[in-house]
Amino acid sequence: MESTLSPELTEHLEAARARASAATSNEDLRAIDRDYAGKGGVVAGLLAAIPTLPPEERRDAGQGANRLKQAIAALLDERRAELEADAIAEARTGKGFDPSLSIPAPARGSLHPVTSVTRELEDIFTSMGYKVLDGPEVELDSYNFERLNIPADHPARDMHDTFWCEVTGAERDSRMDLLLRTHTSCVQVRAMEELAPPFRVVVPGRVFRQESVDASHEHTFHQMEGLVVAEGLTVGHLIGAMKTFLREVFRREIEVRLRPGYFPFVEPGFELDARCPFCPKPGAGCKVCKHTSWVELCPCGMVHPAVLAKSGIDNEKYTGFAFGLGLSRLVMLRYQIDDIRHLMGGDQRFLSQF
Numbered sequence: 352m353e354s355t356l357s358p359e360l361t362e363h364l365e366a367a368r369a370r371a372s373a374a375t376s377n378e379d380l381r382a383i384d385r386d387y388a389g390k391g392g393v394v395a396g397l398l399a400a401i402p403t404l405p406p407e408e409r410r411d412a413g414q415g416a417n418r419l420k421q422a423i424a425a426l427l428d429e430r431r432a433e434l435e436a437d438a439i440a441e442a443r444t445g446k447g448f449d450p451s452l453s454i455p456a457p458a459r460g461s462l463h464p465v466t467s468v469t470r471e472l473e474d475i476f477t478s479m480g481y482k483v484l485d486g487p488e489v490e491l492d493s494y495n496f497e498r499l500n501i502p503a504d505h506p507a508r509d510m511h512d513t514f515w516c517e518v519t520g521a522e523r524d525s526r527m528d529l530l531l532r533t534h535t536s537c538v539q540v541r542a543m544e545e546l547a548p549p550f551r552v553v554v555p556g557r558v559f560r561q562e563s564v565d566a567s568h569e570h571t572f573h574q575m576e577g578l579v580v581a582e583g584l585t586v587g588h589l590i591g592a593m594k595t596f597l598r599e600v601f602r603r604e605i606e607v608r609l610r611p612g613y614f615p616f617v618e619p620g621f622e623l624d625a626r627c628p629f630c631p632k633p634g635a636g637c638k639v640c641k642h643t644s645w646v647e648l649c650p651c652g653m654v655h656p657a658v659l660a661k662s663g664i665d666n667e668k669y670t671g672f673a674f675g676l677g678l679s680r681l682v683m684l685r686y687q688i689d690d691i692r693h694l695m696g697g698d699q700r701f702l703s704q705f
């Protein structure tokens with residue numbers, strides 16, 4: 352580029368180069384930039400002189416001035432990089448420090464997909480009048496099983512491969528049996544203890560199962576429990592709540608269906624399926640719903656009267672419904688993630704996509 356400059360412009364360029372070589376800070380470089388490319392600088396002067404030139408020289412003069420400007424910008428960039436490299440080298444040896452040097456912007460993180468979906472669902476349920484509750488991840492046997500109508504010899508315990516905690520130092524006492532909660536349902540019991548009906552709560556949280564890990568099973572995953580206790584609640588209210596929730600999530604009406612399901616703490620118990628929201632046409636079937644056009648959404652049901660009674664709620668007066676949303680599953684559905692292990696895997700390449 353420089354070879355195409357006229358002798359006069361080359362002289363300007365060499366002068367600028369000499370000053371840049373002598374520069375020791377970004378401030379020096381900015382001064383050179385001002386003197387050549389700034390208002391009233393050398394390039395501006397050259398451009399201003401063009402109208403005084405014979406017409407046949409004007410085009411070359413204009414192009415030459417622009418080339419000079421580019422050449423100076425390039426040499427200033429080059430010198431700036433040199434100065435930065437020098438400063439880094441000096442900083443490593445502990446000598447010299449130029450606070451005016453620019454530094455690369457720090458990489459910013461983003462919310463984990465489970466966190467974003469949890470917050471979104473919390474907003475939806477809050478707008479429906481629900482309270483968001485929290486509970487301990489290390490839980491007592493009585494809250495996780497006993498008071499949810501799952502006594503020690505109940506076969507339903509086999510469905511939950513439980514991580515038990517070893518309690519040392521304490522006297523052996525079955526009331527002190529600790530475990531990592533296998534579902535968020537234990538917070539139902541805590542809610543019934545603490546709140547007087549009528550109430551509506553949701554409980555997002557981590558749960559743990561001793562599973563063989565594969566693409567659809569993890570030892571640690573997320574659920575969101577819901578519990579509503581009031582006078583005169585029926586299965587119709589449960590379906591209404593689920594349909595409202597789905598309408599908020601997908602911004603349109605979603606058909607649901609109930610299949611019988613067995614969970615000791617609800618009676619009757621159901622599996623709630625939703626019409627697959629990802630099918631190209633309703634009922635068409637797609638990869639997400641495995642071509643059935645339905646996706647399993649959550650186990651749910653009317654709270655078993657015995658569960659209400661165990662927490663001191665008058666089961667003659669009050670009824671309740673409960674549902675257990677698979678949060679991890681919803682996140683996978685939402686973002687079309689096909690392997691649950693990504694969620695807790697901590698792989699930056701996965702997480703940085705959100």
Ligand SMILES: [Zn+2]
Pocket residue numbers: 627628629630631636637638639640641642644645
């Ligand atoms: Zn589908």
